[in-house]
Amino acid sequence: MSRLNNYNEWYLDIVEKAQLSDKRYPIKGMNVWMPYGWKIMTFIDRYIREKLDATNHCEVSFPLLIPETEFKKEKDHIKGFDSEVYWVTHAGLDELDVKLVIRPTSETAMYPIFSLWIRSHQDLPLKIYQIVNTFRYETKQTRPFIRMREIHFFESHTCHDTEKDAQKQIEEDLEIVKDIANKLCIPYCLLKRTDWDKFPGAYYTVGIDTVMPNHKVLQIGSVHHYRTNFSEPYNIMYEDENGEHKYVHQTTYGMSERLLGVVISVHGDDKGLCLPPLIAPFEVVIIPIFGKNNKKEISEATVKIKNELEMANIRTKLDNRNDRPGSKYYDWEIKGVPLRLELGARDIDNNVVTFVRRDNGERGTINASSLIPEIKSILADITRSMNDKAWKFHNDAIFDLKTTSDIPKDEEDSKLMVYRFGWCGCPECGHKFEDDNNIKILGTPYFSESYDGECIICGKKTKTSAYAARTM
C-alpha cells in the first residue's frame, strides 16, 4: 500500500497492521485502543503532563456530565455545539429532570466552579488542565485518531486578572506547542482563524495546522483567548487590590489524539509506522542472528545488551521468538521501532553491534564498548532527521498563490497545495475566496510573516498573508 498515492487506504491499513486501534467496536467512531496504540498515546500524554506541570498548571479532573442548564449559559458556545453533543436523558428507570450533556469540551463544566474558586487577585492566575475523553457526534466520515466520536485529549484552562496576562499565557501555550511538535517531529503553522471560524465563544482562536500526505490540512490543536466572554455569563470575578470586582480574562489550549494520527501519517512509509524516539514503546529492538552452534552464545550476548540498554533507560525489546530474522524485521518495521540492533557471530568476533535506522534505512556498526553513548546519539539524530524531512515536505506543500486560477477545481487533484496569498482582511473578500474556490481560509500567521502584495480578491495593497487549504 503506498502512502503518497493512496494515503487514505494506507492509513487505515497501518492502523490495523500496527495494532494501534480496533475499529470493529459496535459504535461507529468509537474504537478500541489496543495495547500498542495506547502505549504510544500514554507516552504523548506523559510528555504533555511534564510540560504543563513545568509551567505551573495543576492537573484536575472534572465530571464527564454537564447539566443542560449550565451548558446553555454562553449563547455562541451552545450554538456551536448544539448539533454535536450526546444527551443523557434517563438514569436507571427514571427520566432525568435536567438532561445531561456528555462533555464536548469542559468550559461549561469548569466555569461554574471557577466562580467559586476565585475570590481575589491572589487566586490568579488560575492554571489547570485535565487529560480526559471528550465526545462529539460527528456526522462526517470517521477515521481513527483523526475524526472520532470519542476523543482522547487534554484541555488547559486559565484565568487572569488582565487581558495582557491572558495574552502572555497564549504565548506560553504556543511555546509548549512548538516543543511538543519538535519532540514528535511534527511541522505546523500557527494561524489566527478567521472571525467566522473561531471557537464558539472565543475572542480569537489560533489553530495549529499541519499538512498531511494528501496535502490536506489537519488541525492538531488550538489555543483560544476568551477575554471575558465566558467569565461574564458564568460570573467569574475577582476583587482587585483596590477592592473593585472585575471579570477574569480566560484562555484555553488543547490538543488531541490527532497528534498520533499525524505521527502515523507524516512519518510512516510503505513498510509501516516510523515513531519518534520520545513516544516509541520500544526505542530499540534487538534481533539475535543465530548461526550453527552459537545459539547460546548469541542469546547471552543479546540479553547482556538488553540489560545494558535498560540500565541506561533506553526502552528495549529483545525479540527472541523462534522465527526467521527477516520476519522479525518486517514486524518491527510495521511497529515503527526507531532503531534495530542485530547481533550475529561476525558482530561478536568484531566486537560490534550492527544497527539499522527505521527512519532512513541506514545500516552500520557500533563499537560494543561505546554502545550507550552511540545509541543515544543515533536516537537524537533520528529525531533531528525526522524533523528535517517532515518540515521539508510541509514547506514544499505551501504554494505562493498569485491568482486563484492556479487552484485546481477538482478536490482529488494531486496538484492540490496549501496556498499562501495576500488578503486585505475583510470578510467579504474572505467569503468570496472560499466560495469561489471551494477551499477554506485557515487564517493569518499568528507570528507575523513579512509580506507585501495585493489582496487576491479585491487587489488592495496588503501586508497580510492568509493561508488556505482543503482540510481533512
Added chain:
Amino acid sequence: MSRLNNYNEWYLDIVEKAQLSDKRYPIKGMNVWMPYGWKIMTFIDRYIREKLDATNHCEVSFPLLIPETEFKKEKDHIKGFDSEVYWVTHAGLDELDVKLVIRPTSETAMYPIFSLWIRSHQDLPLKIYQIVNTFRYETKQTRPFIRMREIHFFESHTCHDTEKDAQKQIEEDLEIVKDIANKLCIPYCLLKRTDWDKFPGAYYTVGIDTVMPNHKVLQIGSVHHYRTNFSEPYNIMYEDENGEHKYVHQTTYGMSERLLGVVISVHGDDKGLCLPPLIAPFEVVIIPIFGKNNKKEISEATVKIKNELEMANIRTKLDNRNDRPGSKYYDWEIKGVPLRLELGARDIDNNVVTFVRRDNGERGTINASSLIPEIKSILADITRSMNDKAWKFHNDAIFDLKTTSDIPKDEEDSKLMVYRFGWCGCPECGHKFEDDNNIKILGTPYFSESYDGECIICGKKTKTSAYAARTM
C-alpha cells in the same frame, strides 16, 4: 471535629479542608477532583499500573458507551445493573436508533471484541486492564470517593484456556491486592461472597473488605471468577491443540477511588490527613524557622536540603511562605505530609535537622551528614507503623460471636463490630441470620481459617466461619 466520635462529619470536613475534591459541582455524586486529591489518586494509579504491567497485563482503553443490544446479552448481568445505568438516547438533534449505556463496568464493551481477538490457545491467556471512570446512578446517599455516581477505577479482565488457569489468575490478583494494601497501609479481609451477593454474572466473587472508623465495613475492591458465564453469550472461543473449539474461562479484578476514601478514613486523625509515603504528593515538607538576622542563611540551607532530597527522588516541598511556622505546621498536617523537617539556627549550629513524624507525632533530630539514608529509613518506618496501627484497629474490630443476642439492635450503637461466627453454609441459615439481625453476611474467608464450632443459626457442627457487619 473528632474522627472516632463523629466519623461522618469528620470525613466530609477533611475532604474539604485538605482540598481533595469539591462537592459543589451541580450534579449530586459527581465531584470535582481538585489538584491535591487528584495527585494522590494518580500516585495510586501509578502503583497499580506498575503492578499490573509487572504481571503481564496490557493497558488498553475501551469506549465509554455500550450499545443496549450488547449490554443485554448476559441476563444476570443486565438484571444486576438495570436500575443503575445512565442512558444516552439522543445525539445532536437525532434520537438514536439503539440506545447507549454509559459503562457501569466494561464486560459488555470488551467481550464482543475479545471474541474477535481470541482465535487459538496461543492467544491465551489474554490479560488486559484499563484505568477509567465508570458510572452508576446511586440512589443511596453519596459520599466523596466512597459512594459516587462517577467513579474512578481500574478493571482488569483475563481469558484463560482452563478453569484451573483462571483460578491461578485469581490468586495472582489477590497477591496484588495484598501488595497494594500493604503500600497504602490498609488492612483487609478477603471474603468469598455469598451466592446471593456475588457480582451479577459471576461464578464466584471475592470481596476485599476493610473496617472503617465507625466499625462499618467498606468493599474496596473485588475479584471475580466468571467461568464461561460470559464467554458463552459473547461467544469467546478458542481452538485448542487438538482443533476443538472451547469457551474461554474469564476473571476480572477491580479497585476504585474508594482506596483513597479508606486512606483518609483509616489513617486520618483530628488534625487532618495522614498519607502513606508511597502516595503522598510530598513525602517531606521543610519549614524554615527564621530568627533575627539569619533569614538568608536559613533560606539557603533549606534550599540546599530540598535539592539534596529531590536528587534522591524524595518528593519535597519547601514552604517559604511569609507566615508563622505554627500556621505552616497546621496546613501541612491537614494535608497529611508524612514527614516535616524544621531548620532553625540551633539546628544549623548542631549540624542537625529537626524532624516531626505525622503518623505518631514523634520529634527528633537527624544528623545533617546522613540526611538521605535516615529520611528513607524514617519513611519506611512510617509505612510499617501505619500498617501496624491500622491492622490492630481492624483486628480489634472483629468480634467472635457466640450468640446473635450479642449484636446490638440499634444501627448507631457504638458497640457495633464485625462479627465472626460459625455458619453451616446453607442459604436458609444465611438469610435467617441477615434478616433477624439486620446485618449483612460479607462471606467466608477465601483463604481458609482454622475454625471449629457450630452454625450460629441451626447449631450444626461446622469448620467454616462467616463474617458479617453493617456496610457503608
